[in-house]
């Protein structure tokens with residue numbers, strides 16, 4: 001179904017289970033379904049057939065509609081860009097997100113323009129991008145990037161149920177640092193009220209993946225120009241203790257040994 005390179009690459013990165021948030025590791029197959037969905041009874045389709053809007057046009061062989069591959073990208077990323085339009089003006093706002101089962105949750109102040117408008121059920125486009133490498137071809141024209149990205153379309157729905165709101169907030173926290181939710185003070189009623197949570201069901205979604213070496217025009221392979229890939233990784237530094245943090249409190253393992 002996919003070109004061999006993509007299949008090999010998918011096999012490789014699908015093994016990186018450690019990159020997925022615990023909440024989804026603990027049963028994404030079971031925990032998914034039409035959102036809200038935190039139960040074992042839900043069902044995730046193997047693939048989401050592309051629509052006219054989500055079919056990748058250019059380099060269409062890089063388009064992927066397989067749910068497992070899409071989920072892996074969503075679980076590895078933590079910043080998404082939410083696109084929406086107000087009075088004909090498009091806005092694209094970066095924000096945190098978490099996938100829980102069959103939906104993307106994103107949040108912010110109830111007063112922000114994005115959430116004010118998204119909560120009215122306006123259409124949104126959510127994009128997640130993972131940059132894996134600079135691809136240096138022999139010609140400038142064929143320079144590229146290795147990447148994995150997801151585009152999800154639909155109407156974001158404001159989450160009302162307090163338990164779903166809390167579960168989404170837990171997912172934001174646990175996605176980045178497993179164990180942090182229980183260590184830190186959890187949101188009180190006032191904080192919960194001030195936070196809007198939106199849910200975008202994953203019903204119209206595509207992924208696109210570029211892997212591998214540069215692809216030059218045949219005559220250019222003879223050029224005396226270095227070509228190859230510069231891999232890119234997001235590398236965490238050593239934790240920096242807050243000056244106001246009691247020195248007797250040990251640095252938790254999830255911070256001291258944080259890995260991505």
Ligand SMILES: Cc1cc2nc3c(=O)[nH]c(=O)nc-3n(C[C@H](O)[C@H](O)[C@H](O)COP(=O)(O)OP(=O)(O)OC[C@H]3O[C@@H](n4cnc5c(N)ncnc54)[C@H](O)[C@@H]3O)c2cc1C
Nearest residue numbers: 053054055056057058129131145147149150151206207208
């Ligand atoms: C880091 C990065 C750098 C890129 N640099 C370039 C560049 O310099 N020039 C360039 O032309 N393209 C670049 N792309 C690819 C770009 O994202 C589009 O795929 C490309 O513009 C072709 O779009 P299209 O005309 O096929 O689809 P469009 O008509 O724009 O989109 C149709 C549908 O295809 C799907 N789709 C398109 N692109 C993606 C994607 N990246 N991920 C998931 N779904 C997608 C969406 O569902 C979309 O609604 C880059 C992508 C990434 C992630």
